[in-house]
Amino acid sequence: MSNVLSTGTSALLAFQRALSTVSHNVANLNTPGYSRQRVDFAARNPTDVGVGHIGQGTRIQDINRVVDELANARLIDSGGELARLEQLSSLSSRVDSLMSDPATGITGAWSGFFDSVSALSADPSASARRQDLLGQASALSARFQQIQGQFDQLSREVDGGLRAGADEVNRLASEISELNAKISGRKAAPDLLDRRDQLVGELVALTGGSAVSQDGTSVNVFTAGGQALVVGTQASRLGAVADPYRPERTQLVLESPGQASRLDERALGGRIGGLLEFRSQILDPAQGELGRVALGLAHSFNEAHARGMDQYGDMGGEFFRAPTPKVSAHAGNTGGANLSAAASDPGAITGRDVVLQWRDGAWSATDATSGGELALTGSGTADDPLLVAGVSITFDGAPASGDRFLVQPTAHAAGVLDVAISDPARIAAAAPMRVEADLGNVGSGKPGAVTAADPDNPMPAHPATIEFIDGDQYTVDGAGPYPYVPGETIHANGWSFTLDGAPGPGDRFGIGPTGAGSSDNGNALLLAAVDDLRGLDGGSQSLNGAIAGLTTSVGSAARQAGYAAEAQGVLHTQAQAARDSVSGVNLDEEAANMLRLQQAYQAAAQIIATADSMFQTLLGTVRR
Known part of the structure; x- marks a missing residue:
């Protein structure tokens, strides 16, 4: 009789706990990252009664998550890549909209300016035509400055995103390491494992990379470039620091005792990698190319304008204030050298930044993006300036070994382009x-x-x-x-x-x-053709071609990023479906389990009721 009661009690408790697990599954139907749990039953050890063994009922052997580790890993990987592409696509499309929209792009103001030059060539003595030309020139320079301002705003947004992303990475890495400590060395609660998987997915969505199980308990997380973020119970830390050349720009470093390693888009994926890739592959090149067009316009138009004669009988002066290359010293420089730069050959300027370094008593030049060596001539004096990529550079003071300088020929040129004259009569429309x-x-x-x-x-x-x-x-x-x-x-x-x-x-x-007050249009005709002169890329590209190329390249990059994000979204949906098919909660299945367990629970209760009846009968017999 006691065996019947014990057996019924074990069954009642086991089925009660199984029902609780089913209820837990249903309650977490919409919980992100939740994996349904399953109860494993096992028979209790039987009792030897001499003639054989009598069973002692059932027990809960284990409560497990229903998971497919390969499906989880695939979901985490696809989530990191999707986050990177969505970030890149979102920001790239903003640059594309900025450059291609007639209300914000450069093409409308560009056409308006050169149309006004053509109109002046048809009637060079008309003061209204001259005034309109100055107005269109001011509108064009203002549009260059506005676009540069938008680029600067995007750059600040990237910096803010990097700082916020670094803080979030540090929080997630810390929580994952703490969960590794709780899970390590003992049977972990399924909910803790789910929580850790969810955090790992969020971390990889920020940095890209992968998660690797260690000893079946801890999970190590690495960035897309293989940098360790979490190893067991130790979490690395990302820091946001100022760029050594441009303090206004944020860089990310991986901090470790005694040193900090700079991270770029090759070392990071996810949303942070998307931010870095956008900045280096889309924003910086677009800004440099826009500045190259502004610089080319200023030099080409000024050169043509200087060949003409204005209405005062003077030779044409500077029409646009030509931008000058920017030189920035590295924060770690120890010498006293100061560098200044000028555009010596605008047709040879590519718009790419250059790094100059003083080593072994001589200067060397490298491409700031690729690190490739660049041809460099000259000594750096006023009579013999350094010449590299169309830029002439002079320096004074004594550089120290290892000192570095960043030369940006066109990065900020669009923001400083301006009209140099205000008197319409100073427009040199006449041939001299x-x-x-x-x-x-x-x-x-x-x-x-x-x-x-x-x-x-x-x-x-x-x-x-x-x-x-x-x-x-x-x-x-x-x-x-x-x-x-x-x-x-x-x-x-x-x-x-x-x-x-x-x-x-x-x-x-x-x-x-020609003389003063002339109605000659000889030079105005030359000015109207400046946009079609092949003065860039060593004489192989015109200003019109550069404008079209910039708009096309930005649009192409945005479309490619959009297509890639759309395709990755499909892959991620498939990965999510594959994970949910194994680990997701199915209400029909849980309802069937609940009904089955409810019936089993009622049967176990009936066993206890039968044992109680048998006990009451025995007591009644003894009393008589």
């Missing part, structure tokens, strides 16, 4: 020289615009007279005769022009300075 046909000419020859062979000296030494002896010969100030073929260029003393039509015998053409 003009050629006029004598009123008594009998031929049909009409002179075109005068071109100066020497841009640094566009004015002739003195006026000149060209006289045709006949249709095949001419003299210049009496010198000659020189042979003439219709359509051929007439040139002397550093100038040249062509005739449209056929000159007659005795026809005369005078060439001399």
Whole structure:
């Protein structure tokens, strides 16, 4: 009779605990990262009664999570990659929208400016045309500055995201190490294991990488670059520090006793890796290329403007204030050298940053992104400046061995581009020289615009007279005769022009300075063509081509990141479904288990009731 009672009691307790587990599963149906739990039953040790063994009922052998470790690992990995791509896609699309939208991009203001230059060439003496050109120039420079301001804002957002991400990584790594300590060395509660898996997934979503089980108890977490974040009960720490060249920019370091290792996008994945990759692969190149266009515009337009003459009769001055390259010293420099830079060859400037280092008594130059060596000439004096990638650099003071400087030829150029003149009459629309046909000419020859062979000296030494002896010969100030073929260029003393039509015998053409108040449009025509001049990339690319290339490259990068994020989202959904098919709570299954266990519980209660009846019968018999 006692065996019946003990057996019923063991069954009642076991089924009660199993029902509690089913209830726990149902209660955590919507808990992120929860793995359904399963009760394993086992028979209690039987009792030897001489003629055989009588069973003693049942017991709870274990309560386990239902998990597939490979599915969990796949979900964690895909989550880290999805977080990286979503971060990269989100920020890249913002740059794409900024550059491609007519209301915020550069193309609208760019077209408006050069349209106004073309309009001026059609009516160079109109003050309204000149005023409109200055207004469009100011609008263009303001648009460059606005876009640079948006780039700066994105950079600050990246810095803020890195600092917040570092704090979150440190919190998660600390919690995981604490859970490793609680779980290690004993049978862990399934809920603790779920909690740790959830934290590991969140950590990998921030940094990328993987989780590796150690001794079946602890979990070690590594970044995408293999840097250890959690090893057993020890958690590493991420720090946010100032860039040694640019204190306004944040870098991440992995802190360890006595040292700190810098981390870049190659060492980190997840959302933090997406931030770093966006900054280095999208934002910095776009900012550098926009600055290269601004620098190229300023130098090309100023060069063409200097060849013309304004309405005061003066040669054209600076139209745009040309940006200058920025030089920043490394925070760890110990010498006293100061460097200054200028754009010596805008056509050779690529927009990529350069690192100069003083070592063994000489300077060396490397690409700041790739680390590749760059050609460097010169000694750094004013008479013999250092020349690298289209930039000339001079220095004073004494550098110490190992001192480094970051040269940014175009990174901030767009933000400082500005119009240098405010007087419309200072626009040099006229060519400095003009050629006029004598009123008594009998031929049909009409002179075109005068071109100066020497841009640094566009004015002739003195006026000149060209006289045709006949249709095949001419003299210049009496010198000659020189042979003439219709359509051929007439040139002397550093100038040249062509005739449209056929000159007659005795026809005369005078060439001399244009003079003040001229309505000549010779230089305005040159200014209107500046955007199509191939002055970048060593003469292989125009400013228009660079603008189109920048917009296209940003748009392409944003689309690629978007497509990659969309594809990874599908893979992550599949990984989540695979994990949930094993570990997720199924209400139909839990309802069936609950019904089965409820019936078993009622049967166990009936066993106890039967044992009680037997005991009461025995007592009644004894009393009689």
